[in-house]
Structures are given as structure tokens and as C-alpha cells.
Amino acid sequence: MSDSLVRIQKEGFSVEETSALVKKASKGIGALVSFVGAARDFSKGKEISGLDFEHYPGMAEKKLKDIRMRALANFDIIEMAIIHRTGLIAIGEDIVLIVAASAHRNDAFMACEWAITELKRTTPIWKRETTKEGDVWVSETP
Amino acid sequence: MITVRFFAMLRNKTGCEFKEYRILKPITVAELKKMLKADFPALSGMLDSRSLLISVNLEFAGMDTMIKDGDEVGLLPPFSGG
Numbered sequence: 001m002s003d004s005l006v007r008i009q010k011e012g013f014s015v016e017e018t019s020a021l022v023k024k025a026s027k028g029i030g031a032l033v034s035f036v037g038a039a040r041d042f043s044k045g046k047e048i049s050g051l052d053f054e055h056y057p058g059m060a061e062k063k064l065k066d067i068r069m070r071a072l073a074n075f076d077i078i079e080m081a082i083i084h085r086t087g088l089i090a091i092g093e094d095i096v097l098i099v100a101a102s103a104h105r106n107d108a109f110m111a112c113e114w115a116i117t118e119l120k121r122t123t124p125i126w127k128r129e130t131t132k133e134g135d136v137w138v139s140e141t142p
Numbered sequence: 143m144i145t146v147r148f149f150a151m152l153r154n155k156t157g158c159e160f161k162e163y164r165i166l167k168p169i170t171v172a173e174l175k176k177m178l179k180a181d182f183p184a185l186s187g188m189l190d191s192r193s194l195l196i197s198v199n200l201e202f203a204g205m206d207t208m209i210k211d212g213d214e215v216g217l218l219p220p221f222s223g224g
Contacts, residue, residue: 125223126150137151138222
């Protein structure tokens with residue numbers, strides 16, 4: 001179950017399908033909170049025409065699974081899914097999805113916010129932006 | 143043999159994806175950093191920076207972490223996922 005709930009993949013994802021998968025965990029789920037990170041066309045004043053994500057295979061998946069396990073242990077949530085895309089991503093496309101499920105909304109909101117912050121802090125994934133001046137690796141986590 | 147993997151902008155600086163070292167006995171991360179500085183002067187600044195993280199066998203490591211034969215080391219520049 002956790003393998004399908006935590007994934008790094010090239011292809012896009014469906015918020016609806018992932019939410020349905022998370023919901024299967026329990027009929028006691030009363031709240032689903034999802035976060036979607038999308039590719040925007042500007043960064044620090046520069047125009048961006050595309051993104052390319054690289055990850056450390058093995059370690060990145062391990063860190064995402066660890067985030068899910070810690071979220072389940074430290075928040076009053078029932079289930080969590082985390083999906084991050086890799087490779088080339090066009091402007092407007094989705095990059096990352098986190099779905100947190102709980103009995104009541106506050107726990108899911110808190111867990112979802114914590115998980116995306118933790119993902120940015122601890123998961124070996126890197127973004128390269130395509131600009132008019134060339135391709136630039138982004139070195140700072142916003 | 144240990145394998146050191148370079149990611150993102152570090153790969154641009156080294157011009158390669160990985161470097162293998164034959165070690166006769168376990169070494170620390172700090173000792174490996176010295177070897178890397180000698181082989182890749184372009185990495186010197188980053189190797190001294192606290193923003194560069196090191197992993198050993200897919201777990202974050204400190205300067206004192208021991209690296210033994212067969213281990214995989216990752217040089218991890220600041221993350222930008224999400």
C-alpha cells in the first residue's frame with residue numbers, strides 16, 4: 001500500500017485518483033487536504049520556460065517514505081500520499097502532490113503543511129530552470 | 143572501492159556522474175572531502191560550505207561518519223524539490 005502512496009515518477013498524477021486511494025484507508029476519514037505544487041513561469045524576476053527535476057534514486061524515495069511515516073506518527077492523521085515528478089516539466093504542469101487524510105480537518109491541514117516543508121528540506125531532489133540566458137540549477141530551497 | 147556520486151550542479155563542476163576510490167581501510171567523510179578537493183579543485187568552495195550535505199548509503203552523514211569498502215557516498219547540493 002505504502003509503495004503506491006509514495007512515489008517518484010516521470011508521468012503526471014491525478015489528485016482525484018490519489019485522494020480516492022488515500023480514502024480507502026478508512027471509513028473514518030472525514031477530511032482530505034491536498035497540496036499541489038505547479039510549475040510557474042517566473043522565478044526571482046526571471047522568465048522560466050521549463051523545469052527539469054533530478055532526484056537521487058533510492059534516497060529520495062526513502063526520504064519521502066520517512067516523511068509519510070513521521071507524519072502518521074506525529075499527527076492525528078489516518079493516511080498520507082506523497083508523489084513527486086521528475087524529469088522535464090512544462091510550465092503549468094503539476095510537480096508535487098501531498099494528500100493528508102484525517103477524521104477532522106485541522107490535523108490534515110497541519111500534516112500537509114508540515115510534509116511539504118519537510119520534503120523541501122530533506123529530500124534529495126533538484127530543480128533546473130530553463131531561462132533565456134540558459135539552464136540554471138536552483139540551489140536554494142525557498 | 144567506494145563510489146562518490148555527484149548531483150545537479152556538482153556534476154557540471156566535476157564533469158562526471160561519479161568517482162570511485164580504492165580505500166585500504168575505512169575513512170571518515172572529512173578524509174574523503176580532502177581527497178575530493180585534491181581531485182576536483184572546482185568543488186573546494188562547495189566542500190567547505192555547510193550547505194553541502196553528504197550521504198553514506200542513502201542516509202545523511204556527518205564529518206565523522208566512517209566510509210568503508212563498498213559504500214556509496216552522495217554529494218548533495220542544496221535541495222530544490224517541491
